[in-house]
Amino acid sequence: MTFAHHKGGTGKTTSCINIAGFLQKKGEKVLVIDCDPQANATSGLGINPDECSVNMYDVYMNAFEGFPDVSIKDIIVETESGISLAPASLDLVGVEPYLYSIDDRLTVLKESLKPVENEYDHILIDTPPSLGQFVLNGFIAADRIIINLDSGMFAQKGVDNLKAIFEDIKEITGRRKSADMAIVTKTGDLHETKSSFQEIALIIKKMLKAAGEDENTEREKEIESMLSSFAGRTCSVPYDYNIIKAQLKGLPISHLFPDSPAAAAYREIAEIISVW
Numbered sequence: 001m002t003f004a005h006h007k008g009g010t011g012k013t014t015s016c017i018n019i020a021g022f023l024q025k026k027g028e029k030v031l032v033i034d035c036d037p038q039a040n041a042t043s044g045l046g047i048n049p050d051e052c053s054v055n056m057y058d059v060y061m062n063a064f065e066g067f068p069d070v071s072i073k074d075i076i077v078e079t080e081s082g083i084s085l086a087p088a089s090l091d092l093v094g095v096e097p098y099l100y101s102i103d104d105r106l107t108v109l110k111e112s113l114k115p116v117e118n119e120y121d122h123i124l125i126d127t128p129p130s131l132g133q134f135v136l137n138g139f140i141a142a143d144r145i146i147i148n149l150d151s152g153m154f155a156q157k158g159v160d161n162l163k164a165i166f167e168d169i170k171e172i173t174g175r176r177k178s179a180d181m182a183i184v185t186k187t188g189d190l191h192e193t194k195s196s197f198q199e200i201a202l203i204i205k206k207m208l209k210a211a212g213e214d215e216n217t218e219r220e221k222e223i224e225s226m227l228s229s230f231a232g233r234t235c236s237v238p239y240d241y242n243i244i245k246a247q248l249k250g251l252p253i254s255h256l257f258p259d260s261p262a263a264a265a266y267r268e269i270a271e272i273i274s275v276w
Helices: 012-027 040-044 057-059 090-094 105-112 133-143 155-173 197-210 217-230 241-248 259-272
Strands: 002-004 030-034 084-087 122-126 143-149 182-185 235-236
Touching: 002 012, 002 133, 012 040, 012 122, 012 143, 012 241, 030 040, 057 090, 057 105, 084 122, 090 133, 090 182, 105 133, 105 235, 133 155, 235 259, 241 259
Parallel strands: 002 122, 002 143, 030 084, 030 122, 143 182, 182 235
Antiparallel strands: none
C-alpha cells in the first residue's frame, strides 16, 4: 500500500510507520519502503540514513545501464521494532532526472518489488510530499492507496489535485487508481475510525473550525461529498505528542505508547487494513 500526499505535514510518514507498527504487533511480516529523499520513515524507524551503504537510490538506479546491480533484497535492514525497512537517503533526489529519460519510468518500483512481494504480509510505501515520479511509481506499484489529509481546509485542494493525478494515470496506463482510505490527522480529541455519515460530519466540523470558517450546512455537504467520493473509507487520528516522542526513539507508537489516543486510532486502522 502506498501513502501519498503532495503537501508536507499531513502525517503521511507518521501514518505509514505507525500502521506498520500495529501490523507487526499482530504478528504480520511487514516491510516499509522509504521512497522519500528526506528519509523520515528511515530515521523514524531508528535507522541513520547516512549509515546505509545501499538504499532505494541504488534500487531505482539498477534500472539503468552502468550502475551497480542492486536488488531490493540487498538493501533491506531489520529495525528494532521488528519491521523490515528498505531505507532512503538524500541521494534519491538524483533519481528523478533519470526516470524522465525512459518510457517505462512509472513501473520501475513495481518491477523492483517482485523479488519480495510474496515474502511479506504487508508492504507499505512512503512517498515524498510531491506529485513527482516517486509518487506515481508508488501509485502504480500499490494494490491499495492511502491518502493523508490534515484537518485544515486546504486539504480540499489537495484532494482535487490528487484526483487529477489519478485521471492522468488512467489515461497513460489504462489502469484506474483511486484512494482506498483517507486518514485525517491532527483532529483534536477525535479518534473514531468508522466511516458513517455522523463520524465524517464530525471530521468536517473540525476542518471548518480549524480553518476559521462558520459551520454551515452547504459547506459541510460539499466537504462530505468530497471525502466520500474520493476515498473508500475515511478515518481520523487525533493530535498526540506521544507520536513525536516515539519517533525520536526510532520506534512506532505501538511499541512505546500503545495506550495513547493516537495509538488507539492507528490500532483500529491497522485492523481494517489487516483484512484488506
